[in-house]
Amino acid sequence: MKVAPATAKDPYALDPADIESPPERLWPILRRSGPGMILCASIVGSGELIATTALGAQVGYTALWVILLSCFVKPVVQAEMGRYTIATGETALAAFDRVPGPRWRVNWIVWAWAVMVAITLFQVGAMYAGVSQVMHSLLPAVPLNAWVVSLLVLTLALLLGGGYQRIERLAMVKVGLFTMLTVLAAALMTRMPQYFSWRQVLGGLRFRLPPGGLTRAVGVFGITGVGATEFFMYPYWCVEKGYARFTGRCDGTRSWRSRALGWIRVMQVDIFASMLIYTLATIAFYLLGAGILNGMGLRPAADQMIAVLSNMYTETLGGWALWVFYAGAIATLYGTVFAATAAHSRLYADMVRLMGFFPAGDYGARLRWRCRFVWLLTIVPALLYWLFREPVGMVFVGGLAQFLMMPVIAGGTLYLRHRRLPREVKSSPTTTVAVWCASVAIGALMVYYAIRQLGQIV
Numbered sequence: 001m002k003v004a005p006a007t008a009k010d011p012y013a014l015d016p017a018d019i020e021s022p023p024e025r026l027w028p029i030l031r032r033s034g035p036g037m038i039l040c041a042s043i044v045g046s047g048e049l050i051a052t053t054a055l056g057a058q059v060g061y062t063a064l065w066v067i068l069l070s071c072f073v074k075p076v077v078q079a080e081m082g083r084y085t086i087a088t089g090e091t092a093l094a095a096f097d098r099v100p101g102p103r104w105r106v107n108w109i110v111w112a113w114a115v116m117v118a119i120t121l122f123q124v125g126a127m128y129a130g131v132s133q134v135m136h137s138l139l140p141a142v143p144l145n146a147w148v149v150s151l152l153v154l155t156l157a158l159l160l161g162g163g164y165q166r167i168e169r170l171a172m173v174k175v176g177l178f179t180m181l182t183v184l185a186a187a188l189m190t191r192m193p194q195y196f197s198w199r200q201v202l203g204g205l206r207f208r209l210p211p212g213g214l215t216r217a218v219g220v221f222g223i224t225g226v227g228a229t230e231f232f233m234y235p236y237w238c239v240e241k242g243y244a245r246f247t248g249r250c251d252g253t254r255s256w257r258s259r260a261l262g263w264i265r266v267m268q269v270d271i272f273a274s275m276l277i278y279t280l281a282t283i284a285f286y287l288l289g290a291g292i293l294n295g296m297g298l299r300p301a302a303d304q305m306i307a308v309l310s311n312m313y314t315e316t317l318g319g320w321a322l323w324v325f326y327a328g329a330i331a332t333l334y335g336t337v338f339a340a341t342a343a344h345s346r347l348y349a350d351m352v353r354l355m356g357f358f359p360a361g362d363y364g365a366r367l368r369w370r371c372r373f374v375w376l377l378t379i380v381p382a383l384l385y386w387l388f389r390e391p392v393g394m395v396f397v398g399g400l401a402q403f404l405m406m407p408v409i410a411g412g413t414l415y416l417r418h419r420r421l422p423r424e425v426k427s428s429p430t431t432t433v434a435v436w437c438a439s440v441a442i443g444a445l446m447v448y449y450a451i452r453q454l455g456q457i458v
Contacts, residue, residue: 012363014244021262032241036271038342050130050392075275078234079267086244088244089245127337129391130306145386159342185288222405236347243263312325410438
């Protein structure tokens with residue numbers, strides 16, 4: 001398998017030769033977008049197709065407000081992290097490593113991130129299972145485990161040496177393929193009174209949860225929209241896209257401030273566009289789960305997960321949609337495996353750098369460590385699936401880990417915004433209030449969950 005040469009240009013180095021003025025018109029700005037599409041490829045996957053629909057199947061329309069809160073609140077914090085990266089050129093882990101607190105080589109937030117991602121490998125294992133179930137349905141003669149091995153090999157072939165451009169192109173194809181089909185199915189369901197009514201939708205906007213639904217709901221909150229893992233991923237894609245390099249190193253000049261604010265604006269458009277896409281897809285998935293699966297009394301589980309989920313499309317679009325669903329499920333779930341592994345391998349390599357195993361300017365060493373983590377992050381999820389074989393539960397375990405990390409991310413972002421961000425590019429008072437409100441909302445939901453869980457134990 002071909003590995004990228006160590007002599008390739010280092011996208012993390014702030015070279016004055018790379019400085020570039022930001023676009024000002026909307027279409028050129030959209031053409032410079034891209035990190036958000038990779039994020040969509042990671043977001044519109046196990047969280048939406050498996051966790052969101054499973055929550056809807058379990059509790060009906062009741063938790064719709066959780067989905068909306070998850071999609072609309074988190075991008076505010078995400079954008080503030082992107083602002084910091086563009087202004088400083090620092091990666092997410094390097095930035096959070098500056099937050100005060102206990103440390104051993106790196107600080108406690110970086111270690112918490114590493115543990116969280118290790119737990120979210122259960123989600124990736126569930127996605128291996130989902131794609132393998134589809135392929136086994138198409139070609140039953142090939143055993144399920146053989147498909148898992150085939151996906152493992154394919155992932156290694158695509159990612160070893162794969163640069164940003166390859167990942168961005170595959171992400172855009174994947175996001176567009178399944179989102180349109182899912183939205184169409186949800187739109188058709190609105191004309192099926194046995195599964196849908198606007199009264200039920202309005203009821204789902206009330207801030208309440210049915211008994212037994214809280215743990216699943218917070219798991220979905222952690223995994224849908226911008227999950228905790230995506231918070232860390234996004235600054236890396238902004239760096240590799242070039243936003244920080246185009247801005248240049250902070251020198252306090254008026255021209256630097258103008259460039260920085262311009263590329264921050266490009267980043268904000270990128271976040272807004274991706275938010276529209278994944279919010280539309282997430283709501284569609286949830287409504288289909290709450291309407292079709294809950295109405296039919298079905299719950300996706302174990303080896304029947306894909307067979308149950310396919311009812312959302314065959315019930316609305318007809319029997320012909322089964323094959324389209326299979327194609328979309330493969331693209332959605334495998335696209336998330338691809339995007340998540342690509343991002344996490346970069347972050348773990350950066351963590352190794354922060355721990356002092358190689359200097360910041362040694363891009364060859366960064367690539368070598370990245371490839372090692374590609375191997376590890378590809379093989380371990382497959383092993384986890386073979387050990388547990390419960391994909392729906394595996395997804396919710398990862399979602400719960402991400403949910404518990406959310407307040408840490410929000411608090412760390414507030415620290416960076418107020419103590420480390422260059423004053424020339426600090427956000428407006430309105431944006432600052434929005435970041436605080438989003439952080440408080442995330443923290444409040446975690447406190448509520450902790451109190452409820454403690455009440456059950458006592």
